Amino acid sequence: MSHENLSRRNLLKGALLAVAAAPAATLMSREAAAANPLVDPADAQAKALGYVADETKVDAKANPTHKPGQHCGNCIQYTGKPGDAQGGCNLFPGKDVKAGGWCKVWVQKPGSKVG
Numbered sequence: 001m002s003h004e005n006l007s008r009r010n011l012l013k014g015a016l017l018a019v020a021a022a023p024a025a026t027l028m029s030r031e032a033a034a035a036n037p038l039v040d041p042a043d044a045q046a047k048a049l050g051y052v053a054d055e056t057k058v059d060a061k062a063n064p065t066h067k068p069g070q071h072c073g074n075c076i077q078y079t080g081k082p083g084d085a086q087g088g089c090n091l092f093p094g095k096d097v098k099a100g101g102w103c104k105v106w107v108q109k110p111g112s113k114v115g
Contacts, residue, residue: 036096038086046103049091055102063104069115073099076109 039046041053052058055071072078072089078097080087086096091105108114 036088036094039089039092039095039097039101045092049103049105051097051101051103053098053101055100058102065104066102066106067114069113070102070106070108071099072097072101072103072106074109074112074114075105076107077105078109 038053039051041047041051050058050063055066056068058066060066072087073080073082073084075089077090078087078099079090080096080099084099086098089095089097091103097103
């Protein structure tokens with residue numbers, strides 16, 4: 001190795017790149033960690049709550065309280081961001097639900113529209 005490769009300027013450049021890359025790596029790992037598995041409709045808790053991944057397929061006879069347009073995305077229990085295809089739910093900690101899903105505990109989120 002020559003002294004040219006170990007100059008103070010090259011050392012500082014490398015240090016600055018490492019410092020700049022650290023927040024980006026942290027952000028990427030947080031996003032990866034935020035992705036939770038989807039609730040399995042066959043799961044015992046999901047079955048007990050009548051969860052379906054697509055609210056248009058709710059059995060009307062078994063769920064007379066369901067109205068068209070009610071879905072996880074406009075439920076008070078949904079913690080995902082508006083417009084996301086899936087997100088968290090207070091009823092299923094550590095798992096995501098489909099925004100278009102539905103369960104028997106559905107309650108309209110204040111300020112949201114049904115339909």
